[in-house]
Amino acid sequence: MTPNWSPQIPVNLPFPVPEGNQPMAGWGDAAVLVPWTLYQRYGDLDVLARQYPDMRRWVDTVDRAAGPDHVWNSGFQFGDWLDPSAPPEDAGRSRTPKALVCTAYFAHSTTVLAATAALLGHTDDHTRYSRLAADVRTAFTEAFTEAPGRLTGDTQTAYALALCFDLLPDDKRRAAAGQRLAELVARSGHTIATGFLGTPLVCDALTATGHVDTAYRLLLERSCPSWLYQVDMGATTIWERWDSMLPDGSVNPGEMTSFNHYALGAVADFIHRTVAGLAPAAPGYRHILIRPRPGGNLTWARAEHHTPYGRAAVAWHLHDGRMTLDATVPPGTEAVIDLPGSEPVTVGPGTHTLHGALPG
Incomplete structure (x- = not known):
């Protein structure tokens, strides 16, 4: 069974974790999602081949825990850990x-496992897990949809998970869920209302449903809880709690107040892919997507990544309603550059400078 943390050192914890490493959502799913992410970033099928038996064991374990109705509601769970409420x-x-x-x-x-099975040529497993994933998606919709575009709990994390994991059956419901997510973020004053599992997804879910401005307001908010609240309080690392340090400078009296605990910093992936605009369009960055979407009061951004093919980089700035972008595309790759208000263009290796007019 996948441990809940690694290395698994016995410690006295202020919450009841059961004996025997019972499966816990989000933590144990690392058995599937970490190899998949490594493949996406490096294009190395060997990591999937080596980890495939463990990936399959994890999904089979969860399938048994969920039972025939495919709704997993058993055992101790961390859930959306450290929700600020x-x-x-x-x-x-x-x-x-x-x-x-x-x-x-x-x-x-299960969806990721099915895709892995297809890549590795495990045809029967691909068929089996594709069907299981479809059944679980149907079970999710039936169990947690209260009305079109409304989910049980009605929380930012619920909508972020449903949107980013493609659990809503049609575009109309996705649009309604995205609108509701944007409403909830606005209702919270654009402060954070997500814990460990919702935080990595909320800005992506907003952006994917056309609420880029709301994503930026969330990203750049300075009131507690927010990312920039920590910065304003002098943080040089990501804290375990949004308010590990209280506004008066004292340490939160509750448990789980580490000042170096990266989970809530997962928004950096969104900053890299959407703010700067540098993302893989194929495993290993053989194809690259350069698609910055500026917002808030930001006037420039830059990012780089050392791909298996060499250094890829993006730098853009705004001036008088126009964007100027410089891109470096490594040898042996190509990139699609998609600027706001412009038609995408495909470029090969080398350095490129493009200009675009911002809409509106």
Whole structure:
């Protein structure tokens, strides 16, 4: 069974973790999602081949835990850990139903496993897990949809999971869910209302449903809880709690107040892909997508990544309503450059400078 943390050193914890490493959504799913992410970033099928037996064992374990209705609602679960609404003494008291979180991850990991099976030529497994993933998605919709575009719990994390894991059956429901997510973010004053599992996805979910401005307001908010609240309080690392340090400078009296605990910093992936605009369009960056979407009061951004083919880089700045972008495309690759207000263009290796007019 996949441990809940690694290395698995026995420690006395302020919350009840059961004996025997029972499967826990989001944590145990690393058995599937980490190899998949490594493949996406490096294009190396060997990592999937080596990890495939463990990937399959994890999904089969969850399938048994969920039972025939495919809704995973059993056992101790961390859930959307450290939701900022949780009291200091109960870090797992999230607003998002744990069964929703668990079933969403069940569907996501099963989908990834099916795709892995196809890549590795395991035809029977591909068929089996594709069917299981479809059944779990159907179960999610039936169990957690209260009305078209409305989910049980009605939380930012619930909508972020459903949108990013493609759990809603049609574009109309996706659009309604995206609109509701944007409303919830605005209602919270554009402060954070997500824990460990919702935070990596919320800005992507907003952007994918056409609410880029809302994503930027969330990203750049300075009130607590927010990323920039930590910066304003002098943080040089990501904290475990949004408010590990309180506004008066004292340490949060509750448990789980580490000042170096990266989970909530997962938004850096969104910053890299959407703010700077540098992302893989194929495993290993053989094809690259350069698609910055500026917002907020940002006037420039830059990012680089050392791909298996060499250095890829993007730098853009705004002036008088126009964007100027410089891109470096490594040898042996090509990139699609998609600037706001312009038609995408495909370029080969080398350095390129493009200009585009911002809409509106």
